[in-house]
Amino acid sequence: MSGTSKHTNSWENDEVRVDVPYSAAGVGTTVVVTSRFTGKVLLMDVGDGSVRDLLAKGNLDFVTELDLIAITHGHFDHVGGLWTLLGFLRMLGREEALNILVPTGCVEIASIVKGFKECYFDTLGFQINVFQLQHGSGFDTDFFKLKVMGVEHYGSENITDKDMLMPAIGYRVSIGNTIVSFTGDSRMCQSLEDLVTDTDFAIIEATYEQHPNPAQKVHLTEIEARNLGKKAKEFILIHKKPDAGKGVSSPR
Numbered sequence: 001m002s003g004t005s006k007h008t009n010s011w012e013n014d015e016v017r018v019d020v021p022y023s024a025a026g027v028g029t030t031v032v033v034t035s036r037f038t039g040k041v042l043l044m045d046v047g048d049g050s051v052r053d054l055l056a057k058g059n060l061d062f063v064t065e066l067d068l069i070a071i072t073h074g075h076f077d078h079v080g081g082l083w084t085l086l087g088f089l090r091m092l093g094r095e096e097a098l099n100i101l102v103p104t105g106c107v108e109i110a111s112i113v114k115g116f117k118e119c120y121f122d123t124l125g126f127q128i129n130v131f132q133l134q135h136g137s138g139f140d141t142d143f144f145k146l147k148v149m150g151v152e153h154y155g156s157e158n159i160t161d162k163d164m165l166m167p168a169i170g171y172r173v174s175i176g177n178t179i180v181s182f183t184g185d186s187r188m189c190q191s192l193e194d195l196v197t198d199t200d201f202a203i204i205e206a207t208y209e210q211h212p213n214p215a216q217k218v219h220l221t222e223i224e225a226r227n228l229g230k231k232a233k234e235f236i237l238i239h240k241k242p243d244a245g246k247g248v249s250s251p252r
């Protein structure tokens with residue numbers, strides 16, 4: 001799953017390895033952060049195909065080593081693989097509780113987890129806990145320390161002319177002395193700069209070549225994303241439009 005291409009990327013140092021096995025707007029985005037000391041895994045967003053991508057690493061370690069899932073927002077291309085992941089973990093007999101972080105008010109994850117628990121209540125061998133986070137909050141495990149910043153994102157759920165944002169957050173993650181940041185989906189805003197600044201490695205969405213509707217900015221352009229990335233020591237751009245999706249007018 002290593003290598004670099006339009007939809008695949010990876011980075012590592014002595015402490016952490018970051019894999020983006022696949023990311024495309026309107027299809028799926030998954031970011032896999034692995035502690036090189038402990039083998040523990042943090043998943044940031046769980047796009048369609050995330051189990052397939054994790055299996056491509058060649059082992060089943062993630063079944064037990066998955067420490068935390070951090071969701072940036074509820075759009076389908078960021079959460080679409082969660083049902084499959086939960087099903088796979090159940091099938092493989094995971095016993096450790098699974099914590100999932102979401103932005104406060106995110107209805108999609110609550111619905112998926114509620115439905116999954118209803119279907120498999122009697123045979124689910126692990127707890128699933130959902131924590132709602134908002135700008136300024138944090139969440140620490142023994143292996144990953146996360147800071148949360150609210151970002152500005154909305155999609156086609158907004159049928160008004162008003163500038164209504166959906167629940168959306170970015171994460172700043174400490175693994176030892178390394179700090180990794182992930183913007184999720186967002187237009188340019190101050191908290192994005194705060195999120196990325198001085199991090200060792202930034203994962204930045206760069207969906208647009210240019211804004212299709214300057215009055216209603218949903219995503220970053222590649223130029224905006226590159227300028228933002230200069231505030232980090234190193235960065236990659238993800239969440240680009242799929243080639244087959246040129247007709248997609250409103251990427252998520």
Ligand SMILES: [Zn+2]
Binds near residue numbers: 073075185251252
């Ligand atoms: Zn989105």
